[in-house]
Amino acid sequence: MKLCEVQELLQAEVLSREDLLTAETDSCFGGDLMSDVLAFTERGTLLCTSLTNGQVVRTADMSELAAVVFVLGKRPAAEVTEAAASSGLVTMTTKRTLFEACGILYAGGLRSCCGKEKP
Amino acid sequence: MIEEKSVKLNCVVRGGDFDTAGEASAKIKRMLQRLGIPAAVIRRAAISSYEAELNVIIHADEGELTAEVFPDRTLITVRDRGPGIADIDKALQEGWSTAPDYVRQMGFGAGMGLPNMVKCSDTFEIKSEVGSGTTINMSFAHGEDR
Numbered sequence: 036m037k038l039c040e041v042q043e044l045l046q047a048e049v050l051s052r053e054d055l056l057t058a059e060t061d062s063c064f065g066g067d068l069m070s071d072v073l074a075f076t077e078r079g080t081l082l083c084t085s086l087t088n089g090q091v092v093r094t095a096d097m098s099e100l101a102a103v104v105f106v107l108g109k110r111p112a113a114e115v116t117e118a119a120a121s122s123g124l125v126t127m128t129t130k131r132t133l134f135e136a137c138g139i140l141y142a143g144g145l146r147s148c149c150g151k152e153k154p
Numbered sequence: 155m156i157e158e159k160s161v162k163l164n165c166v167v168r169g170g171d172f173d174t175a176g177e178a179s180a181k182i183k184r185m186l187q188r189l190g191i192p193a194a195v196i197r198r199a200a201i202s203s204y205e206a207e208l209n210v211i212i213h214a215d216e217g218e219l220t221a222e223v224f225p226d227r228t229l230i231t232v233r234d235r236g237p238g239i240a241d242i243d244k245a246l247q248e249g250w251s252t253a254p255d256y257v258r259q260m261g262f263g264a265g266m267g268l269p270n271m272v273k274c275s276d277t278f279e280i281k282s283e284v285g286s287g288t289t290i291n292m293s294f295a296h297g298e299d300r
Contacts, residue, residue: 069261073201074270078193086261093176094261097183097204099197122180 036060036144038102038125041081044143045136047104047127050111051120058125060101062148065137069094076100080148083136087111089118096122106133161189161223167207169215169236172260179204182221182230189223191296198274199228199294205267206232206290212257213237214287227276228294238284246272246280 039056042049049056064076065083069090072082078099084091087109095103102125105111110128111119119126129136163185165178183200191199203219210217214236222229239245246268253263272278275292282288 067261068264070264070266070270072261073205074266074273078197088260090172090175090260090262093180093204097176097179097197097200099193 036140038081040143041102041104041140042127044139045104045127045129045131047129050105050116050126050128052123052125055123055125058101061145063137063140063145064148065133072100073098076148081140081145083133083140085109085133087115089115091115092119092122092124092126095119095124100124102126104129104136106131106136158224161185163221165219167210167217167219167234169211169213169217169234171211175208175211176204178219179207182219185221186223186228191223191228195228195294195296199230199292202271202274202292202294203230203232205271206230206292208262209267209288210234210236212253212263217287226296228296230275230292230294232290233287234289235287238286238288239280239282240284242280242282 038058060079060081063081067084067086072094076098079101081101083104083106085106087105091103092115105128108128108130163182165181167178179200182203183196186196207219214234217234220231244250248269249265251263251265257263276295277293279291
């Protein structure tokens with residue numbers, strides 16, 4: 036799935052790197068525990084989270100995630116969005132809850148990054 | 155004996171400084187990218203380095219992250235001056251953590267750090283002395299991805 040399709044499905048607003056929305060992702064992880072993101076995601080995974088601190092961007096950079104979707108309409112501080120932009124990370128915000136966002140993306144074809152079964 | 159060629163990067167990490175948490179590991183990651191190390195190896199090394207850097211920031215007074223890149227492998231060493239680990243076997247268990255609540259609120263301190271470093275590295279060694287500090291040595295082979 037292209038990131039622009041993620042944006043459309045979640046009616047999300049892009050916060051950083053709109054130029055990279057044609058990148059692809061096929062797996063997703065939902066949660067607020069960055070320790071788990073570091074341990075269980077793979078390169079190119081999409082993260083849905085309600086955590087908005089700077090360590091989310093750093094974790095996404097180290098883990099080479101495809102993008103971060105902030106749920107519940109949350110927005111990180113400007114410096115966090117700037118850090119995302121300069122590290123080449125697409126971030127967006129959706130009004131959906133974590134549960135809804137993950138459900139919509141699953142129905143759209145994304146699968147878990149842990150022991151991935153293909154849709 | 156012929157000395158092996160390597161490229162080395164040292165970064166100082168200050169305990170408690172969450173504002174700059176991850177900067178040292180980001181520098182190491184960029185260096186590995188510049189040197190053309192395979193992407194999958196970079197990801198494993200960057201995650202391990204970041205986990206170790208976070209441990210220094212969460213638990214220690216100060217520490218140093220060193221990455222040394224040889225043609226066939228990258229070594230990452232983390233030394234800290236801090237409380238040390240009383241029971242290393244316990245610390246290596248998933249879910250065991252002594253991190254304070256404010257760290258958990260930031261999304262860390264779930265007791266996954268050391269087990270994840272073990273998982274991501276090809277070799278892992280840890281030495282610790284209570285009241286003095288902890289040293290971790292990790293290596294990452296540049297060959298075929300596992």
